[in-house]
Amino acid sequence: MRMEKISVAGGTLLALASLGVGTALAQDTQSQDSSPVLDVITVTGTRIVRDGYEAPTPVSVLGVEQLSEMATTNLADSVNRLPALSGGRSSHNYSGNISSGTAGINTLNLRGLGANRTLVLLDGKRMAPATLGTGDNATGAPDANAIPTALIQRVEIVTGGASAVYGSDALAGVVNFILDKEFTGIKGTAEVGQTTYHDNDSQLYSLAVGAPFAESRGHLLFSAEWAGSDEIRGNNRPWNRRSYQLINNPNSSNTGTTPRLIKVFDVGMSQATQGGLITGCYFGAAIAPTAAGCGLRGTDFVGNGTPMPFNFGSIISNPYMSGGDWERSRNDNLQSLTMQMERSTAFGRASFDLTEDTTIYTELGYSKTRAINHHALRSFDFNLKIPVSNAFIPEEIRQTMLANNITSLQMGTTNADLPAVQGDNTRTFKRMVLGSEGNFQIGGDDWSWDAYVQRSSTDALQTAPGNRINANYTKAINSVRDASNRIVCSVNADAPTANDDPACVPYNPFGVGVNSQAVIDYITETGRADQELIQDVAAVSASGQPFSSWAGPISLAFGLEHRREEVKGTASALDEAGAFFAGNWHASHGKYNVTEGFVETVVPLAADVPAAQALDLNAAARWTDYSTSGDVVTWKLGTTWQPIDDLRFRVTRSRDIRAPSLGDLFNAGASGGSNFTDPRDGSQSVITSVTTGNPELVPEEADTTGLGVVLSPRFMPGFTMSIDYYRIEIDGAIASLGAQENANRCEQGVTALCRYVIRGADGKIVTVYNQPQNILSQEATGFDVEMSYTVTVGPGDMTLRALGTYFDKLLTKDTRTIDGSGLNAGGAGIGLGNALASPKYRYLVSLGYNWEPVSATLTMRGVSSGKYNNDFIVCNDDCPPTTTSSPYQTIDSNHIAGARYFDLSLNGKLLDTGAEVFFVVDNLLNKAPARVAGTRGGGYYNGQDSADYYDRLGRYYRAGVRFQF
Structure with missing residues (x-):
């Protein structure tokens, strides 16, 4: 594999996220002059395959070595440490929400815009969503628990709008898990873990095998994995x-x-x-x-x-x-x-070269995850x-x-x-792919092609004992x-x-x-709903270089795709009748079709001329037709300009979309009790809130602008830095107002919403219905900063890496504008409704030293301090007049502390055995989470709300052994 200096970062310059939680490429042996070198890796921020090409849209890469350093029992936990991801769900984000069925899933949330706006791919292919959801920002998102971790070679994160390249849901970006399809040999991992409080015991066991057959014309892959962690009942912290x-x-x-x-x-x-x-x-x-x-x-x-x-x-x-x-x-x-979490996965792949230019392949995947609260x-x-x-x-x-x-x-x-x-959710994910790929020539030009059909499905069984x-x-x-x-x-x-x-x-x-138990048996029962979400995809694409300009060959990629999404399910008779205290699920049924075609090109405009060692134009367009809402066009224009070796600029502008998910469209409804204030008389009670889908929704549309600069100064070998600015403006954002807001606006004169507010004979509200609507405008702006420096120190190599994301604005515009940038409260923010929210900045810094056969990495990760709401007025005894319906509230203190955590990773290779032992300590100093007040709308006090951005478990030890032969 061709080598290049560290300045190559696959489209984002080292993508630095390697930092202990980083996203960098694996470092290779240094050359004689001690200049660090990296394997060139083709990233998928574009459909165009050009060795050494750097896309205008930033792409970060989390390599297998960095994943090994973190040694988390779940791949998504590693990815979620990247600063550009904010507010994703995991089993550590405590969820007492029975109705949504999202408890236990692992989702990825770029830019704090919602997991349903981050497209998650497995080797460039979509996955069926994990849950139908009920207005949650995880609605329609796949579960990263289903990824076959043992065979993942790297994770690529496209931090910018990519709908024209990859399709709907890539509004905030793409996370692509890349398989090591050529792996040969046997490798495995055994790992155990426990907190410093002797709870949350975890285990991970994995095995992967790869072998050629038929005189190396074919290749077989297989992996299996089991991971589990104990529940922490109660909160004895x-x-x-x-x-x-x-x-x-x-x-x-x-x-x-x-x-x-x-x-x-x-x-x-x-x-x-x-x-x-x-x-x-x-x-x-x-x-x-x-x-x-x-x-x-x-x-x-x-x-x-x-x-x-x-x-x-x-x-x-x-x-x-x-x-x-x-x-x-x-x-x-x-x-x-x-x-309590238990996860098992199995994956198999077989490929065979029919000819020198044509390969057929098939993949089978299975995953089962059970989460019990x-x-x-x-x-x-x-x-x-x-x-x-x-x-x-x-x-x-x-x-x-x-x-x-x-x-x-x-x-x-x-x-x-x-x-x-209880919340007891079991998700069974199945995936089957049959495809073919290869090369051909037209007029002396080389082309590559790929065609496949895929079915993936999630059987989401939700029970509430x-x-x-x-x-x-x-x-x-x-x-x-x-x-x-x-x-x-x-x-x-x-x-x-x-x-x-x-x-x-x-x-x-x-x-x-x-x-007695007889009384309990009469009063209680297990709620149950079983939803199957099915996704069928047929796609074909090709890419080549049919033309040349004065600056080099012009690349072209194009393709067609047809996708069918369907949900069907059942629910218990008691759930259907709304007889329970919580849950009350209804069987959902619905489907839609999507047909789309795309074209992308890279046009060199200048090369090796004064003030332009390289100047490229990247353009893409995609036409998409939804059976529910008609057609829409997305597009992207981008350019990269390298005036000198040390400096590269990149600019992008794109139109992106997120289409309504199956849950947004067809959710038959779920209901539960919620604490409620009647806006008519101020009385408080527990009412039934029912959330359903809305088949009249249309896709969200976003305009994304990106500006970036990459520095790799020749006078400082081994140093790379990139700074990128982004601005994402969303129109017609899909959101549910919520029971309280529906009732408030009805009482304020928005009569169209009064049909959702049901009052009894005594005039008291008993039920409020809630449907998602295209009602909001949102805007996100910020900066990504990435830096890496590798240098030889003594007998080994030292690597310093840093990555940070600054959320300048997270605006949500409805009847008023709310800025969610700098809000650390998660669900505790007052008056936020559907507003976007994130701490002002997140960062990761790591210092690693590799002296074969041992290595050590110290990582610092953290979030800024923040507020509950940027509109709150802090005062004590001189507060201005206000009312409960005012666009602001007065508060005695609006400060939430930030946090800084240190993690330590130690690895030692057992010489000539193909094995290594590792020891990892997360939250080395056992730092407590910031005090964040509990959610006020939960009916009763359910604990400090510090799950989204803070470590609630405390110091965590993991140790294990890996081997590869």
Whole structure:
């Protein structure tokens, strides 16, 4: 393989992401003058194959050596460390969302624009999406868990719009996992890991085999892999010993003075405890509870139903409070910090040279991933009305009620005797490819071609064990004593009627450990939905150099592709009926077809002339026709100019799209309870929010501009640096307003949305429907900086690498403009809705030293400090007037700390054995995550929201052995 100096970076100059988490190419042996050299690798930022060509769109490369240094048990975790990727999902991003079914998937999110705008490819070919989703930014994205890691040669990241080259969903860029199709031999890995807290045990075992046959005319590949990690149930980390939340300030008013939002420690719930909390009383014919005159308010029922006084604390802002008996009413410390994960993959490939110019091949892939969150959600109630006739009311409480004319109790409970609702998701991915490739000549010009058909599918089985059947719960909680003084469900108390339920077992809401398994079995059941997402692709393409200009040969690539996407599924009868507390999935059915053709060219405009050692024009266009929304044209224009050896400039301008996914279009709906404020009267309640697809959606459109410069000064051999600016402007962005926003806008006069807001006979909102729409405009601007320097020091080679991404703007424009750049709150941001969000900058820096047979790499990775919302006004006792509907809020502190983590990787080759041992420590200093207040819309306090950008696990050790023969 031809060698070149380090200035070649496959289109982005070393793409530096090698930095300990880097994306660089593997370094080869140095030449006699100690100048470092790299293998030239053809990258796929373009369909044009030109040895040594550097594309105008930046392409970063994460090589197999850098993947080995990180030694993560999941390839996506390694890729997600690159600064250009922000906010991707992994098993460490705790997800208590039952309805979306996204828990456990690994997605990649370039530019913070959403995983559904990053096209993920396996050897240049699409993969079926992993989940139907419900308005989540992972909707339509494939699961990187399905990648056959053991045979990946490198990962290429195109950081810029590439729809004209690769098609829809490449609006933010492309992540392409490249297979080592020529691997020969046997290699394997065995790895174990554990946190410094002796939990989250992980294992990884892989084996890959490659061998020629038929006198090397054919080649066989096979790989198998199994990886698993334990769930961390509860949160016993030191940083979570005191809960931390952002709440509405109960002492604030619209006239100002004190801030509307305050951050407090020691947070629990003011409206519920695990065994039931009396929060008010009903007197006589009263239709609303009151705390006045209710001497029973603040009675908490603990083990065996024992009543105890409950201290509501010094600050109460329903449903939260600070202080008092907060530890008795908190639930976040019971929830799972990470999920239990198990992943297995198998991959096989066979190729055969029919002739010297024609090769046929077939590929078979299989992956199964199971993610279990045993404590995803409590089935809570804040407004239970328990009448004095309830059979389980302790007698002393009943006597107090009778003496004070209290007809019913208002209670809140998290139903500790009922199991937590679990999220148990199993995804089975299958892929089959049959193709042929080769070369031919026309008029003396060499051409290459490729044609294939592919079917890939994901069977996404979503289950929710322990899900509460609401109707059964209502019947069971309403108990009385019958004529025989037996405790029975009230529906069975009188003479037999049509409303009787012989299976009903009465439920005791007073205390913990007071209900039998028979009661639990009656109230709970497993929710279930099985969705199959199928993708069929047929494609043909060719490339060659049919013409020449004064500056060199003109390259041309063109092709056709037809794709069919389909979803079909089933759901349980109870889910279809909306009978559960969470989930309530519906079977989705739908399909669409896509036909497209593309052409791309590279035209040399100048070569080896003064002020232009190289000047190339790159242009591409793609016509795409969707069966659901018609046709659309995408295009790209780019140029690279190298005036001298040391300097290269690149410019691109493109029109890109993201088409609506199967979930966006055809999701039949999922529903769940959410904490809700009625905009009509300000009352708070838990309502049902239902999200469905919208078949009238059209593709999002984006205009992308990129400007970059690459420096490789001759006076500093081994040094390379690139700086790239990007601007992405999106129109018609697909988004769901959400239940609260739909209701708010309806009440503000947007009558078209009122059809989604369903009120009961009493005027109270009971259900809000939610559909995605082409409603937003968004804009992202920023800079990528990459640097690499390799030099001989003593007996070995030292490599310094750095990569950073600066998010200058992340604008979301709806009724107002929100800038999400510099927001570190993940889901905790207030008023963000569908807004884009990311820390202001992310970075990676690594220092490595290689002295055969040992090597060591120290990596520093981090994020900037940030805010909850850029529109918040920080004040203490001099706050301006505001209202809850104002475009801003006042807050006592709007700062979220940044973080810096150090990782250490040590590798040692066992001489003459083909094996090496490795030891990796992530978060070497065991740095705690920043304090980020919990999400306020979750119904109850569910823990600090620091999963997206911070390490929540703590110091993590991994060790293992690799071999290759």
